[in-house]
Amino acid sequence: MKTKKRLIVIVIIAIIAIAGCYFLTQRxxxxxxxxxxxxxxxxxxxxxxxxxxxxxxYFYNNDCQECHQIEDLICDFAKENDVYFINTENKDPDNKxxxxxxxxxKTENDIEIGQVDKNNNIQYYEGENAQKYKNSTExxxxxxIKKYEIKIADKNYLKINxxxxxxxxxxxxxxxxxxxxxxxxxxxxxxxxxxxLLEIKSYHVENYYYDVGDIKQYITNLN
Numbered sequence: 001m002k003t004k005k006r007l008i009v010i011v012i013i014a015i016i017a018i019a020g021c022y023f024l025t026q027r028x029x030x031x032x033x034x035x036x037x038x039x040x041x042x043x044x045x046x047x048x049x050x051x052x053x054x055x056x057x058y059f060y061n062n063d064c065q066e067c068h069q070i071e072d073l074i075c076d077f078a079k080e081n082d083v084y085f086i087n088t089e090n091k092d093p094d095n096k097x098x099x100x101x102x103x104x105x106k107t108e109n110d111i112e113i114g115q116v117d118k119n120n121n122i123q124y125y126e127g128e129n130a131q132k133y134k135n136s137t138e139x140x141x142x143x144x145i146k147k148y149e150i151k152i153a154d155k156n157y158l159k160i161n162x163x164x165x166x167x168x169x170x171x172x173x174x175x176x177x178x179x180x181x182x183x184x185x186x187x188x189x190x191x192x193x194x195x196x197l198l199e200i201k202s203y204h205v206e207n208y209y210y211d212v213g214d215i216k217q218y219i220t221n222l223n
Contacts, residue, residue, distance in 0.1 A: 055082035
């Protein structure tokens with residue numbers, strides 16, 4: 001009798017453990033639990049029978065506030081298109097993700113455009129002004145519009161832009177440049193931030209869409 005009771009307890013514990021694991025797995029997928037999740041190792045293994053068909057890989061995590069802003073949009077998009085999801089919180093060894101070096105990027109690309117005078121007013125250099133950069137239509141080498149914000153160099157900004165001088169004014173580039181053309185199977189995927197959407201065709205990243213605005217614009221233009 002004791003053996004039977006012990007067996008029943010073991011079975012109950014096992015069921016609870018399995019249910020708990022399932023719950024945690026579904027919770028980690030958040031709003032996207034209904035869609036197929038993969039790791040970075042599998043990015044180029046989708047649609048192997050139809051490599052000319054376009055599909056997408058969407059990177060997110062449950063703590064990303066920007067990701068929550070477009071949950072409904074992404075879910076609707078995934079119902080109509082081949083979209084595979086990668087939760088960056090997934091610690092699977094096959095999920096290899098590296099962080100974009102924003103400090104090196106901004107040190108190289110941010111532009112000094114003025115300085116703050118003794119009355120705390122911004123004095124722009126000749127030919128420079130805030131609207132020039134806020135309304136920028138200039139494209140980077142990946143055909144993305146360069147988006148800027150105007151920054152007065154304080155102690156926090158000095159940690160990012162190693163060439164900056166305190167009290168000077170900078171047009172700080174917000175649009176990352178990542179060369180996904182060389183991305184191969186098993187290689188680490190570099191992400192500047194979340195969310196990120198990769199467009200893939202013929203075992204090649206055709207394009208990438210970074211941040212809420214970029215992703216929303218792309219999906220809206222498809223419709």
